[in-house]
Amino acid sequence: MNPYVLTTLLFSLGLGTTLTFASSHWLLAWMGLEINTLAILPLMAQHHHPRAVEATTKYFLTQATAAATILFASTTNAWIMGEWDINNLAHPLASTMIIIALALKIGLAPMHFWMPEVLQGLDLLTGLILSTWQKLAPFALIIQVAPTTDPTLITSLGLLSTLIGGWGGLNQTQLRKILAFSSIAHMGWMIIILQYTPHLTLIALGTYIFMTSAAFLTLKLASATKINTLTMAWSKNPVLATTAALALLSLGGLPPLTGFMPKWLILQELTKQDIPLTATVMALAALLSLYFYLRLCYAMTLTISPSTTNNITPWRTQTTQTTLPLAASTVIALGLLPITPTIMALTT
Numbered sequence: 001m002n003p004y005v006l007t008t009l010l011f012s013l014g015l016g017t018t019l020t021f022a023s024s025h026w027l028l029a030w031m032g033l034e035i036n037t038l039a040i041l042p043l044m045a046q047h048h049h050p051r052a053v054e055a056t057t058k059y060f061l062t063q064a065t066a067a068a069t070i071l072f073a074s075t076t077n078a079w080i081m082g083e084w085d086i087n088n089l090a091h092p093l094a095s096t097m098i099i100i101a102l103a104l105k106i107g108l109a110p111m112h113f114w115m116p117e118v119l120q121g122l123d124l125l126t127g128l129i130l131s132t133w134q135k136l137a138p139f140a141l142i143i144q145v146a147p148t149t150d151p152t153l154i155t156s157l158g159l160l161s162t163l164i165g166g167w168g169g170l171n172q173t174q175l176r177k178i179l180a181f182s183s184i185a186h187m188g189w190m191i192i193i194l195q196y197t198p199h200l201t202l203i204a205l206g207t208y209i210f211m212t213s214a215a216f217l218t219l220k221l222a223s224a225t226k227i228n229t230l231t232m233a234w235s236k237n238p239v240l241a242t243t244a245a246l247a248l249l250s251l252g253g254l255p256p257l258t259g260f261m262p263k264w265l266i267l268q269e270l271t272k273q274d275i276p277l278t279a280t281v282m283a284l285a286a287l288l289s290l291y292f293y294l295r296l297c298y299a300m301t302l303t304i305s306p307s308t309t310n311n312i313t314p315w316r317t318q319t320t321q322t323t324l325p326l327a328a329s330t331v332i333a334l335g336l337l338p339i340t341p342t343i344m345a346l347t348t
Contacts, residue, residue, distance in 0.1 A: 166288025
């Protein structure tokens with residue numbers, strides 16, 4: 001892709017998210033979401049592969065539906081209540097519709113069906129943008145709308161997302177689909193705690209972005225898209241395979257890695273709010289996700305490449321890819337747990 005076009009598209013991505021962050025009016029927030037969507041579509045279809053075009057079309061239709069629902073709900077609220085301000089979404093029908101539309105935008109269950117299919121058709125770098133940056137603007141709106149929304153709806157979305165995100169990834173062999181179901185499960189953890197302590201949602205979102213970035217950038221460096229490909233990782237680059245396995249375990253929430261922090265704090269807060277049954281179901285759903293992360297770690301570190309004939313080790317070709325973002329995100333994904341009190345103090 002032409003560097004000028006790429007720069008324009010990335011600038012538009014940033015502009016759309018910033019516009020949504022800065023707006024207090026529903027029309028401006030909607031415009032930011034639309035700029036965001038339109039900017040990422042050429043990036044998704046840049047390889048001109050039928051699978052990429054199909055994924056782009058699915059993504060466009062899904063996001064357009066969600067944006068139209070947001071516009072309809074905000075107009076309904078303005079018609080009935082005479083108010084366009086995001087923080088004054090007083091009508092229950094409008095707030096429910098907007099939460100459902102935003103859930104469709106970020107891929108919360110049961111509006112999650114588009115996400116694995118879309119992510120599977122993209123290259124890993126665009127998939128990383130879709131899994132991280134594209135979540136920010138809708139989440140900014142969800143955080144503002146959540147106080148006026150029925151708590152049962154938010155809890156149901158969170159529980160269903162963690163369960164479906166865990167179950168859906170169990171039988172997958174494609175790494176991008178596994179990471180899509182991982183994203184659905186993590187979105188459930190973030191949304192369920194939103195009504196009680198929004199700063200925990202921000203902590204969970206921040207740690208998820210760094211851990212997912214480490215996973216995507218590792219797979220890009222190893223040129224891996226299937227579990228079978230991971231079996232070659234140890235023979236090619238043992239250090240990369242080790243850090244990748246630890247990053248995946250961090251995504252699963254194992255101590256002493258960073259991924260344990262948001263799960264631990266969220267479960268603690270849920271029990272403080274006197275809903276231990278919900279906390280128990282969430283903890284059990286985390287075990288489902290942990291299983292498919294362990295599958296990836298097993299394939300990456302404890303197996304050799306399946307082969308029926310004796311063959312030589314593949315060439316360890318030098319890569320020209322930048323590894324600084326991978327190194328930074330991996331360090332953050334592995335080592336932030338000891339400074340949990342500092343992070344809590346900064347966010348409260």
